Amino acid sequence: MARIDSCYNIADLREVARRRLPRGVFQYMDLGTEDMVALRNNRAFIEQTKLLNQVLVDVSAIDTSTEIFGKPTSLPMAIAPTGIAGLAWYEGELELAKAAAKAGVPFTLATGSNTAMEKIAGEAGGRLWFQLYMWRQKELSYEVVKRAKAAGFEALIWTVDIGLGANREHNKRNGFNTPYKMNLKSAIDMMTHPEWMMSVMGRYMMNDGMPRHANYPPQFQRKITGKASQSKALRADQVSFDDIDRLRDIWPGKLIIKGIMRPDDAQKAVERGVDGIVVSNHGGRNMDSAPSTLEVLPGIVRAVGGRATVIVDSGVRRGSDLVKCLALGAKLALTGRATLYGIGAGGQAGAEKALAILKDELRRTMSYVGRSRIGDIDGDVLWRGDRSN
């Protein structure tokens, strides 16, 4: 794939995806919410976080592998849940999961994705995690959890930072909301991207018809143009820390809570016995006034005090960003857009390219800061403004 071969960084993959995808699909993937403040905050803090060279250290045998929940991973990262890969590429979730398995990192399937979890479990290989929303009608969520358990998923990530839902005005303008509503603008948008029309929508139409929410309970598995997401039963606005106990009763695997931004919330989750916490502002897609996740990470790591695994996401675009996440106390980072751009640019090959780029950049950064092993990356690699650190 010539276009992928000439991509040297995640921004290049983003540009290929931007040209290939209809504007509505690309903006859904790429943008944040409202005024895009949280999106910018995430990147700004990462860019302001600086690393110090440590020189004259033997870095000839750098090892980027580590372990997460007692099992190996080739990089200190996993793929975040994103319910869009299946519109960027035909069965894009499967392509992304295969790329993750090949690269040796865990993949998380989102509740809202278009490919059925059983198909992913049967065909992708690798380590598979499943993301959940806790709906108002909780039995419906429990059904999904039981399905994920039967399909053999290793970990369950419960996402808790959605409130009453996102106010993404760009999606409303271009019709790319849930349910998807075609208007003249979005029809022209799609028609002017014939390769995407044929290779993504055309293939869905030839096989199962319009993409659907294949992981929803059967009565809500309508097409993405349907009204399932507007159902009161599927609102996620009646939740509490007690729900962790309910999930524990039915989920025997690792339980992770995603969307924590406060030390006191982290503490409450840890007291309920979660295995992991994802410090996340949903990639700047939900509350636009959120601080960056790396800014709040150290306080949360202190509050957790080693009682659960702390994971972070929102803004990772370079291998050096992974070093910063670890230096600020995370065990692992998730990538949402960085790997999605790869899918949007070229399916599995594009996602593999994204992961290869991140790995190469990570290795180089480890060589600059003089650390050959992931476990050796700590706060000492950070520039703290005076040179007494």
Ligand SMILES: Cc1cc2nc3c(=O)[nH]c(=O)nc-3n(C[C@H](O)[C@H](O)[C@H](O)COP(=O)(O)O)c2cc1C
């Ligand atoms: C297009 C898109 C769709 C997403 N869908 C979900 C989702 O269904 N469930 C979820 O927990 N998070 C979802 N997220 C958030 C990601 O899991 C993750 O928190 C975020 O993308 C991290 O920021 P980054 O994109 O800067 O890496 C989505 C993110 C994107 C970009």
